[in-house]
Each structure stands twice: as C-alpha cells, then as structure tokens.
Amino acid sequence: xxxxxxxxxxxxxxxxEKVTGSARYAAEHAPPRRVWAWPVxxxxxxxxxxxxxxxxAMEQPGVLTVLTHRNAxxxxxxxxxxxxxxxxxxxxxxxxxxxxxxxxxxxxxxAGAAAVQVSYEPEEHDVSLTMTHPGAYVxxxxxxxxxxxxxxxxxxxxxxxSAVQVDADYRVPPLHNHPMEPHASTAQWDGDxxxxxxxxxxxxxxxxxxxxxxxxxxxxxxxVAEHVGGGFGSKGTPxxxxxxxxxxxxxxxxxxTLALPRRHMPAVVGHRAPTLHRVRLGAEPDGRLTSLIHExxxxxxxxxxxxxxxxxxxxxxxxxxxxxxxxxxxxxxVPSPSWMRAPGEAPGMYALESAMDELACxxxxxxxxxxxxxxxxxxxxxxxxxxxxxxxxxxxxxxRRFDWAHRAPRTAGPLRIGxxxxxxxxxxxxxxxxxxxxxxxxxxxxxxxxxxxxxxxxRTVLAQIAADALGxxxxxxxxxxxxxxxxxxxxAGGSSGTASWGWAVHEACTRLTARLATHTGxxxxxxxDAHADTAGQADADSxxxxxxxxxxxxxxxxxxxxxxxxxxxxLGVFAAGHILNARTARSQFVGGMTMGLGMALTEGSTMxxxxxxxxxxDLASYHVPAHADVPDIEVxxxxxxxxxxxxMGSKGIGEIGIVGTAAAIGNAVHHATGTRYRxxxxxxxxxxRGAGF
Amino acid sequence: MGDSQHLQGERGGASASRHRTDTTLRVNGKPHQLxxxxxxxxxxxxxxxxxxxxxxxxxxxxxxxACTVLVDGRRVNSCLLLAVTLDGSEVTTVEGLTGEGxxxxxxxxxxxxxxxxxxxxxxxxxxxPGQICSAIGALAEAAAGHPSRVTDPRAPSGRAVPLDRDEIxxxxxxxxCRCGAYPRIVDAVEDxxx
Numbered sequence: 001x002x003x004x005x006x007x008x009x010x011x012x013x014x015x016x017e018k019v020t021g022s023a024r025y026a027a028e029h030a031p032p033r034r035v036w037a038w039p040v041x042x043x044x045x046x047x048x049x050x051x052x053x054x055x056x057a058m059e060q061p062g063v064l065t066v067l068t069h070r071n072a073x074x075x076x077x078x079x080x081x082x083x084x085x086x087x088x089x090x091x092x093x094x095x096x097x098x099x100x101x102x103x104x105x106x107x108x109x110x111a112g113a114a115a116v117q118v119s120y121e122p123e124e125h126d127v128s129l130t131m132t133h134p135g136a137y138v139x140x141x142x143x144x145x146x147x148x149x150x151x152x153x154x155x156x157x158x159x160x161x162s163a164v165q166v167d168a169d170y171r172v173p174p175l176h177n178h179p180m181e182p183h184a185s186t187a188q189w190d191g192d193x194x195x196x197x198x199x200x201x202x203x204x205x206x207x208x209x210x211x212x213x214x215x216x217x218x219x220x221x222x223x224v225a226e227h228v229g230g231g232f233g234s235k236g237t238p239x240x241x242x243x244x245x246x247x248x249x250x251x252x253x254x255x256x257t258l259a260l261p262r263r264h265m266p267a268v269v270g271h272r273a274p275t276l277h278r279v280r281l282g283a284e285p286d287g288r289l290t291s292l293i294h295e296x297x298x299x300x301x302x303x304x305x306x307x308x309x310x311x312x313x314x315x316x317x318x319x320x321x322x323x324x325x326x327x328x329x330x331x332x333x334v335p336s337p338s339w340m341r342a343p344g345e346a347p348g349m350y351a352l353e354s355a356m357d358e359l360a361c362x363x364x365x366x367x368x369x370x371x372x373x374x375x376x377x378x379x380x381x382x383x384x385x386x387x388x389x390x391x392x393x394x395x396x397x398x399x400r401r402f403d404w405a406h407r408a409p410r411t412a413g414p415l416r417i418g419x420x421x422x423x424x425x426x427x428x429x430x431x432x433x434x435x436x437x438x439x440x441x442x443x444x445x446x447x448x449x450x451x452x453x454x455x456x457x458x459r460t461v462l463a464q465i466a467a468d469a470l471g472x473x474x475x476x477x478x479x480x481x482x483x484x485x486x487x488x489x490x491x492a493g494g495s496s497g498t499a500s501w502g503w504a505v506h507e508a509c510t511r512l513t514a515r516l517a518t519h520t521g522x523x524x525x526x527x528x529d530a531h532a533d534t535a536g537q538a539d540a541d542s543x544x545x546x547x548x549x550x551x552x553x554x555x556x557x558x559x560x561x562x563x564x565x566x567x568x569x570x571l572g573v574f575a576a577g578h579i580l581n582a583r584t585a586r587s588q589f590v591g592g593m594t595m596g597l598g599m600a601l602t603e604g605s606t607m608x609x610x611x612x613x614x615x616x617x618d619l620a621s622y623h624v625p626a627h628a629d630v631p632d633i634e635v636x637x638x639x640x641x642x643x644x645x646x647x648m649g650s651k652g653i654g655e656i657g658i659v660g661t662a663a664a665i666g667n668a669v670h671h672a673t674g675t676r677y678r679x680x681x682x683x684x685x686x687x688x689r690g691a692g693f
Numbered sequence: 694m695g696d697s698q699h700l701q702g703e704r705g706g707a708s709a710s711r712h713r714t715d716t717t718l719r720v721n722g723k724p725h726q727l728x729x730x731x732x733x734x735x736x737x738x739x740x741x742x743x744x745x746x747x748x749x750x751x752x753x754x755x756x757x758x759a760c761t762v763l764v765d766g767r768r769v770n771s772c773l774l775l776a777v778t779l780d781g782s783e784v785t786t787v788e789g790l791t792g793e794g795x796x797x798x799x800x801x802x803x804x805x806x807x808x809x810x811x812x813x814x815x816x817x818x819x820x821x822p823g824q825i826c827s828a829i830g831a832l833a834e835a836a837a838g839h840p841s842r843v844t845d846p847r848a849p850s851g852r853a854v855p856l857d858r859d860e861i862x863x864x865x866x867x868x869x870c871r872c873g874a875y876p877r878i879v880d881a882v883e884d885x886x887x
Contacts, residue, residue, distance in 0.1 A: 011810060018818030019806040019825065021747020021787035028746040106741070107732040180751045180759055180819040180871050229749070229819030230871050262752040455817030455872050583813050587874060591816060594873025619756035619869060627862040630875040 005464045005474045006648065009583035012457045013479070014227065023227045026199040027184040027259040034186070035064060037248045037258040038109035039240075040099035040116045041267060042091040045125035045612025046302075046333040049089040049098050053117035057101055060115055062108030064252050067100040073247050075213040081303040082268070082336050083213065085240045086247070091120065092303045093335045094613040095267020097240060102248045102256060125333040127607045129299045131169070131276045136297055136330040142309035143343055144494075150315060150381060153322030155280075158291035162282025166358045170279065171679040172310075172347040174605040174614065175272035176622055177340045181229020182262055183269050187245035188255035192216060197224045198242045201231040202491025204450050206238045207484035210246060223484040228454040232595070233339030234269045235454070236493040266605065266614045266622075270338025273298045273308045274607075277351035281359045282322075287373045292320035294352060297328045301336040305329065308337065309344030313425055313659075314352055315381030316547060318374040323381065333612055339493065341595055342655035345426055346662075350599070350680065353422035353663035358676065367421050367667070368395050368404060379545035387544035387644035390575035391423055394551040394638060398573040401636065402553040409671050415557040416693070417568070418672025424550035424574070424660035428499070428651050431490030432538045435504035437466060437512040438529035441522065445470055447479045447509070450486040451501040456654060457584035458497060464581060465502045465648055469509035487531065495548075495652020498580060499645070500538060506647040507532035544644045548651040550574035552593070552664035558672045563688030565601055565669055570661070571634040577642050577651035585653050589635040592657020598625040599658065600665035604681045716780045720745070721789030729777045736760045736771040739786055747787035747822040751869070758868035761823035761830070762786045768830025770867075787822035790829070805829060808881035816872035824868045828882045831864040832856070856886055 017023035042049075054066040072086035085097055101112035126135075139148045159165065185198040194216065200206050203223035211218045228235065241258045248256040260268070275298045282291035294314040300306045311325035340346075360367035372392050378385050399405070402419070409418040435449040447466045451458045459479045467474040480486055490500045511530035519528060555569040570593055579585045602623035606615040616622040635657075642649055662680060670676050675690050712731045717724060720743055727742060736753075739745040739762065748771055751759030755773040762771045763785040790803040802810070805825055815821040835854040840846075843863045844854055854860065861879045870878065 012813070014818070015810045015813075015815075016802065018815055018821050019787075019809045020791055020800065020802060021745070021822045023818055024746060025749075025819065027750070028740070030741070030744070105730065105733075106737055107730050111732075178871060180757065180817065180869065181749070182751070228817060230817040232871065259750065262754065262756075455815075457816070584816075587813050587816055587872070587877065590876060591873030594875065595871075618754060619752050620754065624869055624871055625873070625875075626866040626869060627875050627878070628866040630862070630873070632858075632876050 004468050006468045006580050007578060007582060008464065010460055010464055010474065010581055012584060013459045013463065014453065025181055025227050025229055026186055026197045027257050029186045029197040031188050031255040034255040034257060035102055035104055035252060036106045036109040037100050037102045037245060037256050038113040039097040039244065039264060040101065040113050040118065041095045041264055042098045043094065044091055044120045044122040045094040045127060047091050047120045047122035049091060049118060050121050051119040052099055056117065057112040057115040060108060060112045062104035063112040064102045064104065066116060067247060067251060073250055076215055078209065078213055080237060083209065083238060083240060083243050085243055093267065093301055093333055094611065095264065095335060097268065100244050100248060102252050125612050127332050127334050127612045128609050129274055129276065129330055129332065131297050133330040136328040138326060139305060139307050139329050142307040142312065142327045144309050146309050146312050148307060149326040151324045155291045155293045155322040155324040158322035159280050159282040159293060162290045163285050164283045164359065164362050166281040166355050166362060168279055168355055168358055168678060170277040170351040170354055172275045172350055173680060174274045174607065175340055175599060175603055176266050176605055177232040177234035177269065178619065178622065178624055179230030179232055179234060182260045182265060183235065183239050183241045184257065184259035185242040185245040186255060186257040187249040189249050192220055194221045194246055196242055196246060199228050199235055200225045200238065201228065201235045201452055201454055201493050203452065203482065203484045204488040205491055206242060209238045210242065213243060214246065224482060225452050226482040228452060231454045232341045233343065233493060236339050236491055239269050263618045266617045267335040270336060271605065272340035272343065273300065273306065273337035275308055275310045275347040277310065279351050279355040281355050283359055283363065287363050287365050287370045289318050289320035289374050291322040292318060293324045295326050299332045299334055300329050301334055302331050304336040306337045308347065310348035312344050313348045316379055316425060316545065317352065317423065319376035319380060334607060341592065342426060342659045345659045346599065349424065349659045350662045353660055354666055354678065357420065357667040357670065368399050371395055371423055382545055384543060384545040387546045388640045388642035389549055390638050390640060391549040394549055394573040394575050397636065397638060398551040398553050398571055402571050404553065414559055414561045416560060416672040417555065417557050418668045419553065419555045420664045420667030420671055422552050422660040422663035422667060424552060424656050426495055426548045426652060426656035426659055428546035428548065428645060429494040429496040430503065430538045430646060431496055431500040432533065432535035433489035433500045433504040434487040434531065434533045435501065435508040436487050436529055436531045437508035438527050439512060439516055439523060440527040441525060443476060445472060445477045447477060447505055448486045449481060449501055449505060450484055450489040451481040451497060452492040453481060454492050456492065456497065456588060457581060458492065458501065460584065461498055461581045462501055462505050465505050466509045469506045470513055495654040499650055499652060502648050502650065503538050503646045504532050504534050507534060542644060546645065548574065548576035548656050550656050550660065552660045554664040554668045556665060556668040556672055558669055558687065560693040563684035563691065565682050565687060567597055567631050567665060569631060570597065572657060573636045573638065574656060575638040575640050576653050576656065577640050577645055578649040579637055579639065580648060580650050586635050588653050589657045590633045592655060593633050593661050594625055594630055596658040596661020597630065597665065599680060600662035601681050602629065714777050716777050718779060718782060718784055720784045721786060731775065731777050733776050734772050735774040735776045735779060738776040739771065739784065745786045745788050749819050749822060751819065758827060759820050759823040761827040761868060763826055763830055766833060768827050787825055790825065804885050805881065808884040812877045812881040812884065814877040814881040815874050820868060820870045824865065824870065824878055827865055827868045
C-alpha cells in the first residue's frame, strides 16, 4: 500500500512560477497585433443615452473604433442581464458601460475614452435602502435557491412570552470583492472560432455563455484561465469584460485586451449587497432558545434579482422550536449585487452571532456555554440529521487554546482590551464535474479537468487525490486544469471546487486503476485512459444536513482616545471533514479570517444618494486589510470522519473562515468597552461616536 | 552597447510620433533603448514593451503595491512613474532576482522567493512579485538605518534598524494581499533575516 498523500502539506505546484513572475494572468497573453480596450462608464444613475459623440475620440492618435449601443455586435439575449452590454441605450445604474474605445496602446485607449461625449436623458433615481422601503418584497428564492421565507411554530408569540429577550437591528454595508487582479480578458478570433484568456473562477461556464451570446457552437469557443489573481465570488460567472473584449476583437479583427480599471470594478463586477437585519431571540432563564426570528432587508438592481441569503444560517444553527426567517429585497437604481465570499453566511452570521452575544450578556451566561446549550439534535429547519457537526468541539477546543477562562476585560493606558467569540458555519455544496485520468507509457499519469486555480492550490490537491486513488507516488501524477477544452467542470465557488472536482478525479482514477488491473503487457503508445462524470451522483439529494462548522475567538484593543480598534489575536477552530492539504488549507482559513477582519474593522462602501455610485470605489478609499492590520492568526481544525460527503470525505474550506470573524471581533469590542455597536465596520469615528468613554 | 535592444516603445505604428522621447533603461542588467510615449508608466514599459509581466497591475494608482519594482535599488510603485523621467536608471523586476544555479544550469530562486515557497506566503500569486520586491527594498532601507512609524524613537540614527514582526508589517503595508497571506509573508521575510 502506497502511503497516503491526501492531507499532507504538499507545496503548490505552480509556486515557483508565481514567485519568479513567470505565471501568466489573463491580460498577460500578448498575441501579435494585440490592441487595447477602455470602457466608458455612465455618469447618471438612471436614464437613457440620447447621443454618443465619438468624433473627438476617433481623432485621438491610435484609436481604432468606439463601440456604442448603435454599432456594437448584436448579442443573443443572455440569462444574466449584466452581460447585455452596448445592446440598448438604457442606463440601469451609474457606472454601466455605455461605450468602449479600442486603440493601439493603453494610453491611446484611455485618452480616447476620456474624449467620448455621452449625452443622457436622466431620470429620478433611488439608491437608498431602508428597512421599510416601499419597493421591498419577499422573493420566491434567495441566492443559492433557498426559499426566501420559512416559518415553524409560532415564533412571534413564543418570543413575546419568553423570559429573556433580545431584539436588535444590525447593519452590514455594501462590500467589494476587490481581487488583486482586476477582471481582465484577452480575446482573439480565428474566423468563427473565439479564443479568450480571462480571469475567471470557472471557464466552462464562460465558454457556455460566450457561445450563447455570439451564437457559436460551444466547441468554437475556447476559454483559458490558467492563473487567476483571486476572485472571491466576483469572477464566479463571466463579467462584462470578457463580452466586451470578444466584441471588440470581432469588430476590429485584432486581438483585444480589456483589463478593467480598478475604479470601474465596483459598479460592474458585483458586490456584497448591504443587509439590514432584525434579529429577535427569546430564551428561557437557562439560556435555551424558544424563539429565533431573523429578518433581512437588502437591495438588488433593476435588471437582476439577487437576494443575499443572510437569514439562511439561522435555519441551521440553534435549537429553537419556533423559528422564522425572511428576506425582503428592494430593486433600486444600483449596480447588480452578486457573490462575495460566503454570500449570506458572512453578513447573516455577523447579525446572529452578535445577537447571541447580546443574549449571553442579558442572561449573565458565558457565550460559549450559551451556544452549547442550544446545540440541536437535528437540523432545526429541515429535521434532517447532521452528517457531522462538531461545533461544540470547535468551541471547547478554541476556548482551551485561547485561554477563554481567563478573559476578564482589562485596561492598559488608553487601551481597553476584551475578547469575543462567535460560531461559524458554511454549507457543503458540490456540483457535477467530469474528468479524465490517463496512464502514460513513461510511467506517469495525467489527470485532466477544467478545474480553476484561483489561489486555492487546486492543481496540487487534485494531484494528491489522484495519487492516492491510483496508489502511485505524487511525483508521477501531472494535472492539467484551467482550459475549457479539458473535461468540463464546475466553478471554483461556494467552497465546492475541491469536493466537486476531486470527486470526478477520484472516480476517473478508480476506473483507470480497474482498467490497468485487467491490462496485460506494455501500455499502448497512447497510454490508457478513463473518464468520469459525476452527474446524478454529486448532485443527488442527500438525506443528511451537511455543513462545516467552526468557532472564532478574538482579542481586541480599543483606543479610548482615537477610537481605533485593533485585533491583537484571532484564533479559529474548524470542523470541515478531512483536510486534504494542511498547508494550502491553513492559508485559506487564515485568508478568510483576514477578510473577516476587514469586514469587521475597515471595509465598508457607501451608496451616494445624490450621485448613485459607490463613494469608496478604489483601494485608497475602500480599505482592505493591510499588513499592519493583521496580527498573527492561529488556525486549528478537528478532523471529521464523515462518510456522507464525497470519496475524499472533505467539506469546503474557502469561505467558512470569513463567517463569524466580524461577530467575534464586534463581541470583543463590547467586552472591552461595554458599548454594543451594531453597524459595520467598526471604524474609529463610529467607535468614538458611540463610546461611553 | 553591443547587446542593447532598440524597441519601439509603442507597437503598431498608428500612434502619432509626437510626445515621444528616446530613453535608455537598464532592466535586470540589460540595456534597452526605447522611444517612449510620455504618458507611458514604468509599469507599462516593463510589461508591454519588455514582456516582463512579473510586475503586476492591480490598481494603476499607487494604492496596492502589486507593481513594486526596484529603481536604482529603491522600491517604487512603477505605475506612478512616467518611464521617460527615468533615463539612465537601473530597474530590477521580480524576474531579475533569480540567479544562476550552483551548477550554472538554470534559475535559482532568490532566498526570499524560496522563503515564500517554503512558507506558502501567497495564494493567487498576483501580489507576490510586488511583495517580494518591496521586502527586498524594505530590508535595504532598514539596513541603511531608515526608521519606520513603529521604530523606537530612541534608536540611534544612522544605524541599521533590526526588523521584528511589527517592523516588517509596518514596512510592507503598502503591498496589499486580498488572499490574506500576510502572516506567512512576515514569516518568509523573517526567514531571510535570520
């Protein structure tokens, strides 16, 4: 028996390319005669383009063409309305692209875009979300296909008659994904064949969408996403850059690169929609919940319904006999929201876990113990048994490692120091995928699957899975990922990538092993291969409630002079099935917690009511955590042996790190200061304003 | 300059020839004579004219640090420098950090590049070349006695500043990493100091 490599801290296979600068990202493929595109964003929040004067732009040196809704190639109608770019004169929100300049150089394209004169017939706009917005309605489904509203028992009456009550509103502002690599695409046509390099979390989906838009057979479109500079949900589906690059390349007959300027991104790549929460918890004096009501109000755009499913975690977390969750969404003249790391869970668990802390304070109970006494037997909403749930173990292990027992708040000069805890959860998602595995005459094995490596290390972990399934040393396995002409696969999103791709790879390798077992003599020159398709298997309904769980502990120092909050310690313990690569998994957990730290303390965007755009549209104004903000982050995990998941026994790990971090930090700020803040982020101005010091 | 290359700073020839100046840059030890559009940044020169795509464009506004390279040994945001102003400068990009292997038969990563690999100090890799160039610049600044915001004000001036984790964090704060590899990056930088 070959010793197992699954779980080992194997180094990422593309690491050397990344540290030496030879890894190529989407805008870095430079076919001969390549030219550049630069978009022109709308400067009104709602209205109609009445004229586009391109004369001055066309006089700029190097400008080849200006695409507008009048002359751009006609696309088939997309399912995703955000991709119907330059098809009509409507402006659904500020920042919507109304023209595209194509020029010989970047400088020419930028100057050309600045010279385009667009006239509008503006209309009154409304971009301001309130909890009582008259346009808000309960949709059929929230993001992820969850029912928008659920109710069991009589939660209002149970709440009213409960011994201890918490009734609190929380606010999470719009947030931006801001991967370090801007959305970028390089497109080139060869007759009716389209080749694009694009920054995407899943190029199979991009291929399907482009084939539809340009009315091409799917095998006439090849989409490559070899290295992707982060996505965090914003590259989960094709965005306007890839459509515009393909249009511009078709129109000019030249290969075209479009890399979105950073300041254009918030309006066109999706954002985490703001969520306004009302959470009501009713409990017995011993802490047991009798009623849990989580109501969420959020916004979407006029062209696409996207409802951040922030009340969904409350259906799974705690044993409350009376439970109500509801989402309301108000269509406004805002950019279309979309996925950002742990959509739903990240803001929803901020609210729920803050409310649990408030309840613990109201009860005079330890917040770790409060969560433990509310541990459910089965999933509260569905009644299904959990395939595995080790939240209590995460809380206890974290408390021990964090020295939670000695957590009394203290003062050090102007600093107030406190600690907080919050639980984390993320559902197990898995999608059908296909893969092939081949045995080569030279003794190596080749695994092919259109997985995407957005920084998770998928090449590496898939090779580990394959090596174990084949029973061969890791060095003999090669992996090919990141091209749509490989066997089709699901996207790197919903923390589902490794489970989905790994399942298909495992299946293909198992079949190959069986073929090799019956094969006699030397391998044919082309080797032997086997294919797998997990449709019907990976997406089969499960009788189990399947989720990863975790616990966050935070220590903060609040400066009573400046109002600055600094995280001094963050510790997370996670239970997410088997961890398949200890090295890269740790990086993902730490990365998620770091983004959660940003959500807690620095990240926040504002819809400007007058102009209808995001005020914080670049990295100077939208503060993602920097080195100096981030303390050493401690991550541990509890290995779970769960046979109800997939052949590897793994749960997703890409998102759970961000879930709960902000609540743990907010709860620590309360512990330190005695002040309960209910709106993120906890910036110095806000902390000073609300402070009792 | 026998091994120098003369490159048209802008390809395609359809651009006007006004506002262009002959400029010489020495990049990773190799001289390049370029005729540069005055609007062209150093970042776009190394990427688009010289094909050195290791320097990354994250924001194009000096806000993220992904484009950090060394100019005459000092770290700079190459997206903020107009290349035409750098005539005669020595530029080092991440591609210029690797050395010949001990047997002369291939590239040997710089010790800091190796430390990034050893510590898994990156995920998507897009900020990584900037982080590495910035750290090399920061180490040189500390060695030259440049204080940072967190340096003890009582430290004697002009002497090398020892870099603890807080110093490293402070000095690298111009380089954003959205994947959240910061603690590992600090580990990697500590490795090359030790």
